[in-house]
Amino acid sequence: MENEELVVGGSIGIARYPHNGKTAEDLIKNADIAMYRAKADGKNTHKVFTPKMLKSVTHRANIERELRRSLADLQQFELWFQPLVCLKTGRIMGAESLVRWRHPVLGVVPPADFIPIAEETAMILPLGQWLIERLCFQIQQWMPYFAHDFHVSINISSKQLYRQNLVEMFAFYMEKYHVPPRTIRMEITESLLLQDEDEAERTLKEIRASGIEVWLDDFGTGYSSLSYLRRFTVDGIKIDQSFVRDIITDSKDQQLVQAMVAMANNLDLLVVAEGIETEDQANTLAQIGCEIGQGYYFDKPMPVDDFVKKLINESESNVIEFKL
Structure with missing residues (x-):
C-alpha cells in the first residue's frame, strides 16, 4: 500500500448454531464476545464462545456500571x-x-x-x-x-x-x-x-x-x-x-x-x-x-x-x- 508493506492479523470469535444461539442476533453477539476474548488473550488467535464468557462479560458490565455510579x-x-x-x-x-x-x-x-x-x-x-x-x-x-x-x-x-x-x-x-x-x-x-x-x-x-x-x-x-x-x-x-x-x-x-x-x-x-x-x-x-x-x-x-x-x-x- 503506497510502497509500504502492511502485516495484517486477525482475532476470530466463533459462535455455533444452535449451541450458542438460535437467532442471528444472538449468534453475532456471542461471536463478538468470543472475539474480544481472543483479543484479550493476545490477538491473532480464535476463541469459541462459552457460557462462561457471557457470565464474565455480564459481570464486568455490572461492575463498570456500579463503579460509575459510585463516583457520586x-x-x-x-x-x-x-x-x-x-x-x-x-x-x-x-x-x-x-x-x-x-x-x-x-x-x-x-x-x-x-x-x-x-x-x-x-x-x-x-x-x-x-x-x-x-x-x-x-x-x-x-x-x-x-x-x-x-x-x-x-x-x-x-x-x-x-x-x-x-x-x-x-x-x-x-x-x-x-x-x-x-x-x-x-x-x-x-x-x-x-x-x-x-x-x-x-x-x-x-x-x-x-x-x-x-x-x-x-x-x-x-x-x-x-x-x-x-x-x-x-x-x-x-x-x-x-x-x-x-x-x-x-x-x-x-x-x-x-x-x-x-x-x-x-x-x-x-x-x-x-x-x-x-x-x-x-x-x-x-x-x-x-x-x-x-x-x-x-x-x-x-x-x-x-x-x-x-x-x-x-x-x-x-x-x-x-x-x-
Whole structure:
C-alpha cells in the first residue's frame, strides 16, 4: 500500500448454531464476545464462545456500571492497611494502604474485580485523587501517636502518573492536612515505567524532590528491573511474593532474594519482602539482611479501626519476636 508493506492479523470469535444461539442476533453477539476474548488473550488467535464468557462479560458490565455510579458517592471506598514490620525487632514501622469498595448491595467488592476496570475507563483518576486525600487525612489523625519514622505507602496507577499532576496533588493535600512528606511513600510497578520512560523519569524526580519516597513494587518480575534501577532514582524496592513463596524449599529463590538484598544494600536502598506467610520465611529473610516484611504471617489488610487497635495492642504487649 503506497510502497509500504502492511502485516495484517486477525482475532476470530466463533459462535455455533444452535449451541450458542438460535437467532442471528444472538449468534453475532456471542461471536463478538468470543472475539474480544481472543483479543484479550493476545490477538491473532480464535476463541469459541462459552457460557462462561457471557457470565464474565455480564459481570464486568455490572461492575463498570456500579463503579460509575459510585463516583457520586466516594464514601463507598475505604483505605485498608497492611502492616510493614521490621524483621529484626518485630516493630510495626508503617503500612501499605489498599483500597476496598464497600458497595451497598454487592458488599465488599474484591480489588481485582474493579481496579482493572477503573484503570481502563480512567475512573481511577477521580478515585485515585480521593484516595490520596484520604491517605493524608488518615496520616494527620495518626501523627500524634506514631513514631517519627512511621510511614504509609500508596500505589499509583499509570493513568495517575501520566495524566494527573501528582506533584501538585500531593503538595495540596499534604499542606491541607499538615502532613510531612516523609510519612508518604509512593509505590510504582515496573510495567508502569514502560509506557513513557522520559515522562516517568521527570515526574519521579519531582516527586522525590518534594520529599516523598518512591519505591519500585513487584521487583524482579519485569523485564528491565536492573536497567530501571540504573535510570530511575528510587528509595527502595519491594521483592515480589513469587520469590518469597518458596524461599525455604527452593535454593534458587533463596539465592535470588539474597542477591537482590545485597544489590539493594550496595545501592543504599531499603528492601521490603512481600507475601510472607510463615515464621520460617520471616526468619530466613531477616538472616539474609532484608529489613522489612509484609504478608499474612503478620496480618492481612484491615480497616483503619482494626489497624489502630493492633498498633495499640502491640505497644502495650510488645510480644512480636523472631528467632534469629
